[in-house]
Amino acid sequence: MTTLREVRVARRTGFCYGVREAIDASWLAAAEGKTTHTLGHLVHNEGVIEALRAGGVRRVEAIDEVAQGGTVVIRAHGVTPAVMETARARGLDVIDGTCSWVTTEQRELARLVDEGYTIVLLGTPGHPEVVGLLGFAPDAILVDEEEDWDRIPRRKRMALICQSTQPPWKFEKLAALMVSRCHELKIVNTVCPVTIRRQQDTTELAANVEMVVVVGGRKSANTKELTRLVGIVGRPVIQIESAAELDDPTAFAGREVIGVTGGTSTPIEDLEDVVRRIWELAGAPGDRERARELAATAIHAVAENAYRSSSLPADQRGAALAARVGSA
Ligand code: SF4
Numbered sequence: 001m002t003t004l005r006e007v008r009v010a011r012r013t014g015f016c017y018g019v020r021e022a023i024d025a026s027w028l029a030a031a032e033g034k035t036t037h038t039l040g041h042l043v044h045n046e047g048v049i050e051a052l053r054a055g056g057v058r059r060v061e062a063i064d065e066v067a068q069g070g071t072v073v074i075r076a077h078g079v080t081p082a083v084m085e086t087a088r089a090r091g092l093d094v095i096d097g098t099c100s101w102v103t104t105e106q107r108e109l110a111r112l113v114d115e116g117y118t119i120v121l122l123g124t125p126g127h128p129e130v131v132g133l134l135g136f137a138p139d140a141i142l143v144d145e146e147e148d149w150d151r152i153p154r155r156k157r158m159a160l161i162c163q164s165t166q167p168p169w170k171f172e173k174l175a176a177l178m179v180s181r182c183h184e185l186k187i188v189n190t191v192c193p194v195t196i197r198r199q200q201d202t203t204e205l206a207a208n209v210e211m212v213v214v215v216g217g218r219k220s221a222n223t224k225e226l227t228r229l230v231g232i233v234g235r236p237v238i239q240i241e242s243a244a245e246l247d248d249p250t251a252f253a254g255r256e257v258i259g260v261t262g263g264t265s266t267p268i269e270d271l272e273d274v275v276r277r278i279w280e281l282a283g284a285p286g287d288r289e290r291a292r293e294l295a296a297t298a299i300h301a302v303a304e305n306a307y308r309s310s311s312l313p314a315d316q317r318g319a320a321l322a323a324r325v326g327s328a
Pocket residue numbers: 016017018019076077099100101102164165192193194195264
């Protein structure tokens with residue numbers, strides 16, 4: 001028997017401002033007729049990647065793949081100073097989409113290097129933001145999980161800084177450990193406030209529903225953290241990349257109120273698709289038919305002002321995304 005009464009969306013969802021601005025910069029450049037490239041994927045989301053491709057924005061993995069005179073958009077994660085210099089030296093039209101928060105991290109790191117600290121960077125090895133940050137402090141000691149932390153040496157003057165999407169609890173725990181490892185400890189808290197708010201909203205959502213669906217890239221650190229937090233609240237949780245992964249109605253059996261949340265690189269349209277899919281799978285017959293309308297209502301209940309994956313008018317975005325947003 002169908003029990004579903006409500007599908008509720010977390011208060012703040014959709015792209016963070018850093019991701020949205022980098023994507024908008026790509027649309028604008030393409031709309032101006034520039035041969036536009038992004039250095040790596042702007043976001044780990046297949047729908048957005050496909051929309052950009054359809055809108056004429058190409059992805060390259062290295063600067064030397066961009067032909068002379070081409071435009072290259074640097075993603076929100078930022079790059080090393082060497083990559084930026086290479087792009088400029090080649091005479092490329094560089095659009096720096098590095099998020100302002102990440103730019104601040106980069107500046108802080110460079111300052112710590114100048115001040116002579118032994119720097120510990122908390123971050124995920126290989127993550128593009130971390131790769132970029134290490135370009136500003138090549139000698140920084142990169143640590144991730146707690147098993148790594150024994151590698152941190154004892155030094156007189158040490159500094160701690162982190163990748164923007166690291167969980168605050170982990171940063172605080174590492175700071176506490178480092179207090180015992182040095183005489184002077186400088187702590188630069190670079191956990192992104194958007195990430196913190198996402199986590200707070202997800203915890204609040206989890207406390208008020210019976211189960212939660214978390215939507216985001218499997219490799220996304222901030223998405224995984226949302227899943228972990230739902231578990232801490234004690235609610236069953238399903239983590240998916242898109243609505244297409246939901247095909248089993250029994251996953252929602254007996255639930256009356258289900259929550260949906262997403263990482264900072266998950267477009268709000270994906271959350272709407274997931275809400276709709278839940279209604280289609282687990283709703284009463286009448287609700288299944290109204291799944292699209294119910295999904296739109298759930299999104300608008302929390303995101304009227306931010307109901308967008310772009311700050312641009314539709315005619316300046318790629319055709320695919322515009323069509324998608326227009327049909328929502
Ligand atoms: S999560 Fe924060 S730091 Fe990272 S791109 Fe988004 S706004 Fe910028």
